[in-house]
Amino acid sequence: MQPVASRLPARKHRSLPARAGIGLKPEHFRAILDTAPDIGFFEIHAENYMVDGGPFHHYLTRIRERYPLSIHGVGLSIGGEGPLDEGHLDRLAALLDRYQPESFSEHLAWSSHGGVFLNDLLPVAYDAATLERVCAHIGRVQDRLKRRMLLENPATYVEFAASTMAEADFIGEVVRRSGCGLLLDVNNVHVSCTNHGRDARDYLAALPLDAVEEIHLAGFAEDSDGAGAPLLIDSHGAPVAEVVWALYCHALDLIGALPTLIERDNDIPALPVLLAEARHAERILERLQPAAHGVAA
């Protein structure tokens, strides 16, 4: 079957600008409308807005009128063993229809199993069966939402004996078969490569970088594994680390300037603190040309 993305209009939805954005948090709703910060875009977690009405939709409607929007799902369970939750996909379609985001992304992970939602992005084995399943699920998502989705590379803490492919090769195959784009989470690259003894630059080089349409940056927490080796936790609860900024610059050198999100979901600071981190990313982006593959300047 022809990948769904190649059957869709290439630019039905306008793209995110190749600038920095931040995650939209209820704590900042009023400050954003009051101060109208100069920021490239906002990103929301889709599931937080799957409610009928009230303040969340009130503020998102007003903020979306003023800024480009990325909708980022955390609950589709694309790596899950069962079929996708069609009810959830319907809710997602309604949300995208209402807010017409410039970008929609989800994760290479599973979060539901046996009807239970586990509220975490859980790891998959990189084997032929998973590849088939993930591609089928992405195909269903893209058909239902009538748009290309971006898939985010994961932060993981364990690997599976059943894996037969390297993670970057697996992602490359998913992108090739499903026609989806890639959301490159640079923090996840650093976290996973540290946790599994890999070289982050080698990993980056093995990814299908020409499919990257957005970048995520976030902070991590540090722990150690059973042997005392560093174990990094993708906490989204700290500023972006220096080592991740350096890897970000390296990634941009390979790809060009891309929409870049500062993710912060825990220990959320005041809005100006996040805006300052976004400005830091913008100063790096301004030194570069936009990526060659069709992101709006």
Next chain:
Amino acid sequence: MSGLDAFAEGLLAPAATCPPGLLTWNGSAPEKRFAVYRNNVVVGLVDALADSFPVTQALVGEDFFRAMAREFVRVKPPRSPVLALYGDGFAGFIEDFPPVAGLPYLADIAHLEYLRVMAWHAADVDAITPERIGAVLADPDGLPQARLTLHPALLVLPSVHAVVSLWAAHQADSPALALAAVDPAQAEAALLWRNGLEVEIRRVGPGTALFIGRLQQAASLAQAGAAAMAADADFDPAATLALLISCGAITGITTPRNSVA
């Protein structure tokens, strides 16, 4: 058993377990790495409950609340990725949770906090104008048979405990001594509605709560009023209608003769 069954079971198992088939690059035991996922799952869901049930938490203390919430997460994990409404069932769980048998009002406080979240996220519906309500009220023949459609954010909770006073005593603007003055065994009914972007909670009489509950079940004004008056000698139908109008809670009226929505 499918590949992810053991992984999923290990996440919510009470004792630390580790599914088979995990590898680590340095040969370290995978238990500590798997524990990161266990921790993410349980802490994330307990945090979601703590966000929705702050007064319940204040009444038992943070450590106790989190231990109780962990039990709930294991017994009744969410079925939907939409966590805003996770906690349906938490009040019922508390009611049957032996360690809090000495706090008989705790379950109703949790119920009130869950209704508050529901009111917060309920659909946006415009109230009909006072003029249009007035036109129906002015028709004495049609009025008893009128049926009201109420705003989805308007909710009531009758309780045999002092739910509104206990809740109010834990709000930031409450005087420090307010809690000591509350008699938890005093029956109270709560009315919740959305005023602009805020959820308001106030105490109403038992007749008012019953009246609104019956209207929500599509009773006519006459039927709901009769039930409320039979249960509560102090029930005042005119004041209750005025309250509903002031809350912007009437979103439609149907009478045998006409329909206004």
